[in-house]
Amino acid sequence: MAIYSANLFGSASIGVYSLATEEILIVPKAVSLRKAERMSKWLNVKLIHTNIGGSIVVGALVCANSNGIILPHFVKDEEIEAIKAVFDGNITVMETKKTAYGNMVLANDYGAVVDPRLKPSEIKQISDTLGVEAVPGEIANLPYVGSLAAATNRGALAHPMITDEERKLLEDVLKVRVEATTVNCGIPYVGTGLIGNSHAAIVGSLTTGPEMFIIGHALGVVKEDERIEDFQGNRADIETEL
Structure with a gap:
């Protein structure tokens, strides 16, 4: 079973504080190196141990896939250098007042769905950096697609009130x-x-057994024959505290 449970900064909202792709994991410097390396080992990726603009909310501020990384305008030079030391893909600093690109963009290596309030020029920058088609869209009639869903190259998970039309758009774009x-x-x-x-x-560590069952199978990171009982009330093989 390749699904793990964790806290960061005493919070189960780990997607707010960290970001993962097929190639990298970005974790704030306030997380100990030992813990950050453990997470990167779980995901089988290279570790980038840095804040963004001095902030620990890396997952909210940054969006990325294997091809590129989108950063807010207040990212520091030393943070960009920390990223470049590990990641050799495209890096774009968005020179706009908007900052929470992790909340505004949902991407994998096949496509990206973006906040429809972004300007066409901004959407083009995102598309060019990530090397995929970027299409405006909503989830549950809300624009914050990056926080309302999570996507990998094997599957995606979204807000329970996603509409059929929204689901079709995500599936068409993210493949x-x-x-x-x-x-x-x-x-x-x-x-x-x-x-x-x-x-x-x-x-996050508050995730229930049934939720883990859905997540694991949707993202294709568990065996087909694993049952909901394997996730419910049995966390002996799941790391629980970071």
Whole structure:
């Protein structure tokens, strides 16, 4: 079973504080190196141990896939250098007042769905940096697609009130199946409590067994024959405290 449970800064909202792709994991410097390295080992990726603009809310501020990384305008030079030391893809600093690109963009290596309030020029920058088509869209009639959902190259998970039309758009753009779920015992903002890639998923520590069952199967990180009982009330093989 390649699904793990964790806290960061005493919070189960790990998607707010960290970001994962098929290639990298970005974790704030306030997380100990030992803990950060453990997470990167779970996901089988390279570690970037840095804040963004001096802030620990890395997952809310940054969006990325294997091709590129989008950063807010207040990112510091030394933070960009820390990223460049590990990641050799495209890096774009968005020179706009908007900052929470992790909340505004939902991306994998096949496509990106973006906040419809972004300007066409901003959407083009995101598309060029990530190397994929970027399409405006909503989830549950809300624009914060990056916090309302989480996507990998194997699957995506979204707010339970996603409409059929919204689901079709996500599936067409991201080229993966989309499942509806919650995280952290009923939180519908899935992206705030989950990071993952094709190797594994890490969920907030409040995530229930049934939620983990849905997440694990939707992202293709558990065996097909694993049952809900394997997740409910049995966390002996799941790391629980970071």
